[in-house]
Amino acid sequence: MTLPNAFEHRVPLPFLGVLRLAGPDAVSFLQGQVTHDTRLLADGRTLLAACNTPQGRVVALLRLRQQRDEVLALLPADLVEPLAQRLSRFVLRAKVRLEPARDLVAVAEFPGSQASDVTEGSVSAGIAFDYASGRRVRAVSRDTWAGPADPDAGTVESAWWFADIAEGLPQVFAASAEAFVPQMLNLDLLDAISFTKGCYTGQEIVARTQHLGRIKRRLFRYATGPGAAPSVLAGLFLDGQKVGEVLLSARSQSKTELLAVTSVEAAGIPLALEDGRRLEPLPLPYLIPTLS
Numbered sequence: 001m002t003l004p005n006a007f008e009h010r011v012p013l014p015f016l017g018v019l020r021l022a023g024p025d026a027v028s029f030l031q032g033q034v035t036h037d038t039r040l041l042a043d044g045r046t047l048l049a050a051c052n053t054p055q056g057r058v059v060a061l062l063r064l065r066q067q068r069d070e071v072l073a074l075l076p077a078d079l080v081e082p083l084a085q086r087l088s089r090f091v092l093r094a095k096v097r098l099e100p101a102r103d104l105v106a107v108a109e110f111p112g113s114q115a116s117d118v119t120e121g122s123v124s125a126g127i128a129f130d131y132a133s134g135r136r137v138r139a140v141s142r143d144t145w146a147g148p149a150d151p152d153a154g155t156v157e158s159a160w161w162f163a164d165i166a167e168g169l170p171q172v173f174a175a176s177a178e179a180f181v182p183q184m185l186n187l188d189l190l191d192a193i194s195f196t197k198g199c200y201t202g203q204e205i206v207a208r209t210q211h212l213g214r215i216k217r218r219l220f221r222y223a224t225g226p227g228a229a230p231s232v233l234a235g236l237f238l239d240g241q242k243v244g245e246v247l248l249s250a251r252s253q254s255k256t257e258l259l260a261v262t263s264v265e266a267a268g269i270p271l272a273l274e275d276g277r278r279l280e281p282l283p284l285p286y287l288i289p290t291l292s
Helices: 003-007 026-031 038-043 077-088 153-166 203-212
Strands: 010-012 016-022 047-052 058-067 070-076 097-100 104-109 127-132 135-141 217-224 235-238 241-251 256-263 271-273 278-282
Touching: 016 026, 016 077, 016 104, 026 038, 026 058, 026 070, 038 047, 038 058, 047 077, 058 077, 058 127, 070 077, 070 127, 070 135, 077 097, 153 241, 153 256, 217 241
Parallel strands: none
Antiparallel strands: 010 104, 016 070, 016 097, 047 058, 058 070, 104 135, 127 135, 217 256, 217 278, 235 241, 235 271, 241 256, 271 278
């Protein structure tokens, strides 16, 4: 399942949404709410960052881009509204306005596509997030989007998550919000945490976890045969004992792949789903320090 073939280079991604933070204090407000250093947004980069509870549990994973006096956050559509409501409680005197960007549609973009040739900064171009190697997501105005209709939303979504799984990229949905601390999702290995910036919500727990070096659970990749993709937080078992939970899964005609937060003691060992299907460990494109 190759992404350009699956998406024909340009296709909307309705399972992703955009949260808009507008106003002169948007960047400084986010600096106190997410794991990465939002001052780095000034050079036009995309930042991957987590928004946490005070207990250091990940509420949402965000891809952030700054455009003039606003910051756009790309995240799963089912978390846009809940996150806007959560963050609004911390605005206080900050000059920032949070709202779901319902006027924007997230569109997949690949090298060589017509979409990748548009001029940044134009009204029709929207703003592009560097999502992963060879993939960008452009948030464009619904009024100006003239791309093709999506013929099979389920196929598009499966192909997108398959690519994430292959790259070891975690994702948090409403069902898994507040279930894991950032290091369990390998965010420290994906340049999604700054350990030199100032305080942010959950920072004490994240910093302590890193300092102690006792990260007993990590994100690993697995594959099994054809069949339904397991649900988020479904259990993984070793000799009848639960040792992990599914974070993200996707299926094709021939197999199902998934990312799961699993005990590092079970790393590299075949596991099982609750329905008995055997899970074979697969490599990630980066090293887990505790295993190297």
